[in-house]
Amino acid sequence: MSQNSVDSLKRVFVLFVPFVVKSSLTPPTSPGSRWRNRKSATLPYEREPIMSFDLNSSLVLLERTPGVLETLLGGLAPTWTHQNEGADTWSPYDVLGHLIHGERTDWMARMDIILNDEGDKRFVPFDRFAQFRESEGKSLGELLREFREVRTANVAHVRSLNLDDRALDKTGIHPTFGEVTLRQLLSTWTVHDLDHLVQISRVMAKQLKTDVGPWVAFLRIVRD
Numbered sequence: 001m002s003q004n005s006v007d008s009l010k011r012v013f014v015l016f017v018p019f020v021v022k023s024s025l026t027p028p029t030s031p032g033s034r035w036r037n038r039k040s041a042t043l044p045y046e047r048e049p050i051m052s053f054d055l056n057s058s059l060v061l062l063e064r065t066p067g068v069l070e071t072l073l074g075g076l077a078p079t080w081t082h083q084n085e086g087a088d089t090w091s092p093y094d095v096l097g098h099l100i101h102g103e104r105t106d107w108m109a110r111m112d113i114i115l116n117d118e119g120d121k122r123f124v125p126f127d128r129f130a131q132f133r134e135s136e137g138k139s140l141g142e143l144l145r146e147f148r149e150v151r152t153a154n155v156a157h158v159r160s161l162n163l164d165d166r167a168l169d170k171t172g173i174h175p176t177f178g179e180v181t182l183r184q185l186l187s188t189w190t191v192h193d194l195d196h197l198v199q200i201s202r203v204m205a206k207q208l209k210t211d212v213g214p215w216v217a218f219l220r221i222v223r224d
Helices: 003-025 033-042 055-062 065-073 093-107 107-115 140-160 181-208 212-216
Strands: 170-176 178-181
Touching: 055 140, 055 181, 065 093, 065 140, 093 107, 093 140, 093 181, 107 140, 107 170, 107 178, 107 181, 170 181, 178 181
Parallel strands: none
Antiparallel strands: 170 178
């Protein structure tokens, strides 16, 4: 080996080995930090949606929500179902009451306003806190049964209308957003379920936030 090659190897060794040793001996700043950094580096943006609203597909999802909630919440102790995230937040019990109130006063009522070509197109404002009054004195089991009954009836009603694209493009007037379409309303009905399923899962998970110890670094549901 020539003297130049030996000198080159020495330079590489001097520069590279200290870096390797330092990297192997230096722990991450917190548990899971390397995973989080790698994730943020490889996912700089959200992927574009690959589907658009389809009425039947949404109704299939909507009719499953009562069963999901019955399986998740039915028979659980109040320590799971009646705890919240702190002041001015909702428990799973509260969320269930909110879903029932929406079935009775929001989605179908606003759909009827949109489809009625002769009447007032303005929506009545929705009371987001009505469940605290309407659920009073009811058990979780009663709310689960009530939600299944009203959701089943509403899904059947929408199916019976045989809504086409022309109907889905009709509009009403939201008190905050202004003109909205029936397609947007029914899309929101669908995503609203998913949003509150996430909320219920988060509230339940946070009851064990301190008990998971260092694994909190990997459990985004209790950090958000």
